[in-house]
Amino acid sequence: MKQSMIVVALLALAAPAxxxxxxxxxxxxxxxxxxxxFDDLNxxxxxxxxxxxxxxxxxxxxxxxxxxxxxxKYVTLVGTLLAQQSERPNLAWTFIVxxxxxxxxxxxxxxxxxxxxxxxxxITSEAELAGVLAHEVGHVAHKHAVNAIRKGKAVQLGAxxxxxxxxxxxxxxxNKAYDIVLENKFDRNDEMDSDKVSLTLAExxxxxxxxxxxxxxxxxxxxxxxxxxxxxFASHPxxxxxxxxxxxxxxxRNGAVVEARYKANVKYKPTPVTAIATVEDxxxxxxxxxxxxxxxxxxxxxxxxKKKGFGLGGLKQAVAPEKQSAQVSASxxxxxxxPDRAAKGGSNPAPVKVSVSNAEVAEFKRGVx
Ligand SMILES: [Zn+2]
Numbered sequence: 001m002k003q004s005m006i007v008v009a010l011l012a013l014a015a016p017a018x019x020x021x022x023x024x025x026x027x028x029x030x031x032x033x034x035x036x037x038f039d040d041l042n043x044x045x046x047x048x049x050x051x052x053x054x055x056x057x058x059x060x061x062x063x064x065x066x067x068x069x070x071x072x073k074y075v076t077l078v079g080t081l082l083a084q085q086s087e088r089p090n091l092a093w094t095f096i097v098x099x100x101x102x103x104x105x106x107x108x109x110x111x112x113x114x115x116x117x118x119x120x121x122x123i124t125s126e127a128e129l130a131g132v133l134a135h136e137v138g139h140v141a142h143k144h145a146v147n148a149i150r151k152g153k154a155v156q157l158g159a160x161x162x163x164x165x166x167x168x169x170x171x172x173x174x175n176k177a178y179d180i181v182l183e184n185k186f187d188r189n190d191e192m193d194s195d196k197v198s199l200t201l202a203e204x205x206x207x208x209x210x211x212x213x214x215x216x217x218x219x220x221x222x223x224x225x226x227x228x229x230x231x232x233f234a235s236h237p238x239x240x241x242x243x244x245x246x247x248x249x250x251x252x253r254n255g256a257v258v259e260a261r262y263k264a265n266v267k268y269k270p271t272p273v274t275a276i277a278t279v280e281d282x283x284x285x286x287x288x289x290x291x292x293x294x295x296x297x298x299x300x301x302x303x304x305x306k307k308k309g310f311g312l313g314g315l316k317q318a319v320a321p322e323k324q325s326a327q328v329s330a331s332x333x334x335x336x337x338x339p340d341r342a343a344k345g346g347s348n349p350a351p352v353k354v355s356v357s358n359a360e361v362a363e364f365k366r367g368v369x
């Protein structure tokens with residue numbers, strides 16, 4: 001599609017020069033060939049979603065899902081309204097409320113956005129919720145997780161990677177993506193980029209842009225006595241720099257805050273950061289794996305991907321639940337992450353399926369005023 005557009009554009013420019021047509025088509029053909037090769041090193045939209053589903057399954061396993069259709073419906077309405085304004089409106093956007101007091105949000109590749117009960121408790125208006133969800137929509141829309149893996153060469157994409165060896169290759173990507181998403185390891189530029197997307201989408205949906213900064217300020221205040229970087233927005237770039245950048249970009253632009261509807265739909269109260277129950281080392285009865293141990297484990301996995309030849313379905317086997325909770329314990333303790341990341345979660349990982357029609361979203365948007 002893009003190639004044909006390029007060809008059309010080139011033809012329009014060179015309309016009288018029919019003699020050049022052959023050359024142009026040749027060039028288009030070469031672009032096509034180059035693109036084919038490039039795409040082999042990328043993941044398709046379908047593969048991206050499959051990776052995202054696996055990442056989401058692990059996040060849900062870790063924190064549990066609030067088994068309440070009403071809160072899912074509300075968050076899905078806000079999220080869908082924003083996602084429809086994004087560059088990827090046609091993804092199967094899904095919004096999940098995680099059952100933990102910890103304040104966090106996670107964007108899984110392919111359009112699965114998670115926000116915690118604790119985050120909803122700390123947020124005070126729909127415009128703030130929109131700011132947070134739109135930031136996560138930005139990570140998905142711009143494929144930050146998958147691109148970070150490619151840029152960082154954390155997963156080697158061999159030039160001879162063929163379709164038949166794609167299963168293990170995608171497994172590796174899914175494991176790395178989970179790590180990036182869970183630990184919020186997006187780089188500074190990606191975070192700033194998602195903040196920009198957040199402003200744009202919130203404004204397009206009718207919300208006051210920049211309310212994300214209000215939420216970050218509250219979060220920063222809450223976290224001020226935390227020695228370790230703590231969850232959601234506490235990675236680099238530092239929160240203060242982000243708050244300033246968001247406020248500067250938002251300027252005096254305004255829009256709806258929608259406080260009443262938020263309070264009517266969200267009844268959660270924030271848990272003080274010092275009162276959040278966390279998963280402790282050894283709580284699972286297993287010895288937490290150390291960082292060095294994890295590396296060893298990774299190296300071992302990379303040595304023998306072809307032998308096993310499992311597809312994405314093999315991911316569940318690759319990280320057994322016991323090992324997951326051991327890693328969680330280790331993270332909460334020895335890696336020095338804060339209570340939001342180490343927070344205890346609910347026990348039910350089952351997704352709560354809700355659907356919203358375009359008519360419902362349109363009706364909901366009328367309330368953004
Ligand atoms: Zn982010």
